[in-house]
Every structure is written in structure tokens, then in C-alpha cells.
Amino acid sequence: MRSFALSLLFFPLFSFAQKSYWQVEQTKPVIVTSLFFDAVMQEFSTLDYLTYDLTTGNIQYYDAYKNGLQPVSFDSSKLSEKKEWEVTPKITDGKLKVLIYGNNNNIGFIICKPAGDNEQAFLEKVKASKMLVHQQLMDAVKEHPVVNLPKDNPENTDVEVNLGAYSLRLPRDKYFIVRTADSYQFLSKTGDEPESDFNLFDAGYNHNDSLSDRGFWPVVKEENLWLSIHPYYDWKTKEKGAGGYLLTNSASVSGGYVNMATAQQESTEELLPLVPIFRSLKAEKKGISRDAYNFPGCDSKGEKQTVGALAITLPPNYQVREFYTGGSNFYQFGVMDSLQFSSENPDSRYYPVEELDKNGNRSLSLASGGVYSLKNTRFSTDIGKIRADFEREGISVLEQDDNGILYRYHGSYHLLRYIRKGNTHYVYTLQFKTLQSCLSEFCRSRKMFL
Secondary structure, eight states: OOOOOOOOOOOOSOOOSOEEEEEEEEEEEEEOOOHHHHHHHHHOOTTOEEEEETTTOOEEEEOTTSSSSOOEEGGGOSGGGOTTOEEEEEEETTEEEEEEEETTTEEEEEEEEEOOSSHHHHHHHHHHHHHHHHHHHHHHHHTSOOOOOOOOOTTOOOEEEEOSSOEEEEOTTOEEEEEOSSEEEEEETTOSSOSOSEEEEEESSOGGGGGGGGTOEEEEEETTEEEEEEEEEOTTTOOEEEEEEEEEEEEEETTEEEEEEEOOBSSGGGTGGGHHHHHTOBSSOOSBOHHHHHSTTOOOOOEEEEETTEEEEEOTTEEEOOOOOBTTBOOEEEEETTEEEETTOTTEEEEEEEEOOTTSOOOTTSOEEEEEEEEOSSOOOOHHHHHHHHHHTTOEEEEEOSSEEEEEETTEEEEEEEEEETTEEEEEEEEESSHHHHHHHHHHGGGOBO
């Protein structure tokens, strides 16, 4: 199956003022130690064509799997960025042989046969090759088995959620809706993977109209609700079929469209349960707020605890411990350059906070973290500045309120709350294995500082 194409800029040792036309005949890997090199060699097919300018050494590549007649210059290849690769073309015995050499570790040849002696005849062959691939892909779409979109369940308990100029009906308390600069992402609260099930974004166009540019074609249409496939054609085995699926919908709003799309999935089974959600997209403002959907029935209660001079509330199954420094017992935690907590600083303190199971025991699967304090009269910050600093470091912040942020880091979910009392800065931070548990404590802890 084709996914990308090789392109390089060659500098031959000879120069003739002539442009020649070639068709890929075969590739001959000699030594292969790199998966990248192996993939590159397999990308060339007998359906691909080249032009070779003997004067400049420039080679243009016509990929049969790419739309249009515009060739790709070989100097845009990923391979050309690897300085250890050397590429040498040579015309011998009426054929163009391209040697790709990588420090004795990866060696192969691309062998091409003549494909005409003028550009018009050559381009006709290129067109025919591209049309063959296109026809095979379209046949894969036509021959795809019939897919029936599920109907809505009239007795469902879905919740209508207001997302600005439009609304969606979502299963009750299933998703965590993340608002980004230009879209909404929908993360499953109980899912193991942190990726979004689907996203929703504003645009000046109907997203469905651009699917063919990405190689997707609809097999089911229900107005603007489309289930599309990414067809493939294997030039070696002649096999064709669906290489992936996509669910999309669009609704017209003032000044443009609101678009919904899933990530590409391997089967329809992963997408069909989302059809009622996609079908529910309406260009109207109604339903509960995003915050109310994200945190339904939020319990803000807790038991009063004291950490240093700070009074807080914690869940009944959380405990605070004293931390004694000395010997190998130390701590170090940095929020930003000017807010660093360390056992080496006499003005810094750390109070471990741990979630306990029903038997009062600690576990690696439960939340852990602590409360940090630092006396510093010359420094000031707020949660907005902390978030900006985190995002500059590439940390994915999913939610923010008046004094806290919820973020994802190294496969875990974290919450962090900041408050200043007098000249002392306090940070409450916990790490969670699951999104749902992090959401619960993030909501509960909004008013934890007394």
C-alpha cells in the first residue's frame, strides 16, 4: 500500500544538454539495515515515472498515487535530509540506474526504462498510469459492502450541550469536552487512551468538500453526515479495499460551517456508535453549558485539614503526612523558574498527600502528590501565568478555572492549584492514572482553600 513518495536531487558526474523520460522498472535493494530505507525502496512502483535533466542533474518524480500532473522535485525528499546518503544516477545499456548508498549499511538501485522521446507522449503515459490507479480506488469505493447507519434510540438519556452557536446531544457523563483555541475535543472519561474520540471546529467551508483531497470517499451519505473510506490499491498484488474509515458532519452557521470529524479508524465498528452524536449536531444555541456537562453533580465537600498555616479541605480518603528532610530524604518540585520548591531552601515546605484505599493502604494506582509552600515576598504570579508557562514547555493543559489547571503529562493526568496567603505561595498538586478520577478531584478542589 502506498503512503508516501521518495524524491531527491541528484548531481551526476556528466552533463548532456538533454531531458530524458523514464518509467520505473524495478527496485533492487542490495543491503538493507534501516526500516526507513526499506520503506523508501518499496515506495517506487512500475506505475511511476521520472524525468532526468542531464544538464542540471535534476530529477522530477511523477507518483501514480498522487493527484494531478505536477511532479515532485527530488530535493523535497525525506531521504535528502539524511546527509549520510549518497545518490548517483547513471545511464547504462539504455536504462537509468540510480544508486542509493548509505555508508555501506543501506545500498539499493532504482532501475528505469525509457518512456518516450518527447514530453507530450511521456505525459500521456503518466496520465494513463494515474487514471489506472484512480479507477482502481474508485472501484474499491463502489465495491465496498453496504453499511447501514444506526438509528437514534428514542428512549436514550442523552444530554443536550451548548457549545456556543451550536449544540450536540451526548451520552450522559461520557466525555470530557476540551476547548482549544480553534476547536472542541471530546475525550472519553473512561477510555484508556488520551486521544480524542472526535473533534468539532469552525471553518469557512464544508469539511466534506475537502475529503477527496485527503483520499477519502463517502460510502454512506445522510445529508451532511458522511461515512467515508480511504481506499487503497496495491500495485503488486492488485488487491484493493478500504484502508481506513472516517465519520464527518457539517452544519451551516453564520459566516461559515461547524464541522465534526473523527480520527481515521480501521473499521466501521469503532465509528457507528458515534453516529447518533454526529447526527445531533444543530446550528442552534441550546442545552446545558460545557462546564455543567464536564462536571455533573460535582461534590465540593471535604474534610478540613491544616498544612502549615494553610487550612484546606481534602476527600475523606486522603491523608496528609509530615515530610522530614535529611540524609537521602529530600524533595524538589518546580512549577516555573521563579516558583521552585526544594528541601535545600529553608523557606520551602512539603506536605505529602496520598489517596488511600478502603483498607487505609496506599497504592501506585491511587492519587499521590502534595502541598508545597514557599515564603517569597518579591515574587507574584497567578494561575494564568502558570498555564502559559506550562504550554510554552509543551505541556497539554486541558482545563483551567480561577485557581487551578488540569493537564496531561507523560501518560498521566495532573491537577495543580495555586494560592498566595500573605507572603507565602502554596501549590496543591496530584497525579492520577485515570482522567475520570482527576476530573472528580479537580472539580471538588475548586473551593478547597479556606
